[in-house]
Amino acid sequence: MKSAADLQIITYPHPTLRYQAKPLRKVDARLKEIVDRMFELMYEYRGVGLAATQVDLPLRLFVMNSTGRQGDGQEIVMINPVISRPRGNEIAEEGCLSLPSIHGNVIRAKTIRVNAFTLDGQEINQDFSGYEARIIQHETDHLDGSLFIDRLKEGSELEIQGELEQLEIDFESRQRTGSLAEDSQLKADIAAWEAAYC
Numbered sequence: 001m002k003s004a005a006d007l008q009i010i011t012y013p014h015p016t017l018r019y020q021a022k023p024l025r026k027v028d029a030r031l032k033e034i035v036d037r038m039f040e041l042m043y044e045y046r047g048v049g050l051a052a053t054q055v056d057l058p059l060r061l062f063v064m065n066s067t068g069r070q071g072d073g074q075e076i077v078m079i080n081p082v083i084s085r086p087r088g089n090e091i092a093e094e095g096c097l098s099l100p101s102i103h104g105n106v107i108r109a110k111t112i113r114v115n116a117f118t119l120d121g122q123e124i125n126q127d128f129s130g131y132e133a134r135i136i137q138h139e140t141d142h143l144d145g146s147l148f149i150d151r152l153k154e155g156s157e158l159e160i161q162g163e164l165e166q167l168e169i170d171f172e173s174r175q176r177t178g179s180l181a182e183d184s185q186l187k188a189d190i191a192a193w194e195a196a197y198c
Contacts, residue, residue: 001189001193001196002189003033004030004033005037007034007037007038007041007055007057008041009041009045009050009055009097009098010056011098011100011167012147012167012171013164013167013171014056014098014171015183015186016053016056016057016058016186017053017054017098017142017145019053019058019145020143020145021051021052021057021058021060021061021143021145022058022059022060022194023060023080023198024059024060024079024197024198027079027119027121031059031119032119034052034055034057034059035061035063035077038052038055038062038063039063039070039075041055042063042064042065042068043065043068043069043070045097047068047097048064048066048067048131048135049065049135049136049138049139050063050064050097051142051143053143054097056186057193058193058194058198059193059197059198060079060080060081060143060198061078061080061143062077062139062140062142063075063076063077063078064076064078064132064135064136066131066135078114078117078124078136078139079116079118079119080117081115081136081139082114082115082116083112083113083136083137083140084113084115085111085112085127086109087109087110087112088109088110088111089107089108089109089110090107090108090110091106091107091108092105092106092134093105093106094106094134094138094148096147096148098147099148099149099163099164099167100167101163102149102160102163104152104156104159105152106138106148107153108133108134108138109133109137110129110133111127111129111133112127112128112137113126113127114126114136
């Protein structure tokens with residue numbers, strides 16, 4: 001199992017991005033280091049949210065800060081999030097750190113109720129709206145193995161087909177040259193993390 005310092009953001013079509021993360025059963029010092037590293041990566045790449053599956057971990061947690069700036073806004077960690085009571089709809093452009101340079105308009109609920117836990121084991125049970133609600137829905141999709149491109153309206157995917165194909169070529173090239181683990185090793189890594197935390 002890799003250390004927190006080794007974590008990097010994975011990109012489409014890495015198979016872990018399509019993995020349904022299992023609920024966490026424990027929080028320890030190592031998991032807290034992982035969360036710190038996830039915030040580092042999120043800020044480094046100018047994101048506002050980052051799910052564990054985006055750093056190749058099959059764990060049901062994500063981090064977010066709607067300002068995207070370290071030291072500004074509120075850093076939130078959500079463990080085992082469950083979304084309910086979606087109300088209203090709005091459309092806005094989204095991007096993703098695992099799909100660099102790809103953007104598209106996505107319909108999301110304006111307001112949602114979220115039940116989750118913090119790193120300290122405190123329960124979160126509150127409504128979120130606007131941009132924060134959008135981030136939470138986007139990151140929770142990641143934990144369910146879904147990407148924002150799956151939510152683009154029909155026909156929109158044709159506009160990004162070239163970028164997706166380039167990401168696929170890059171991924172296959174990295175696997176061939178050995179800079180990325182083979183699928184069998186990726187599955188073994190997932191099993192090890194699940195045995196330790198899920």
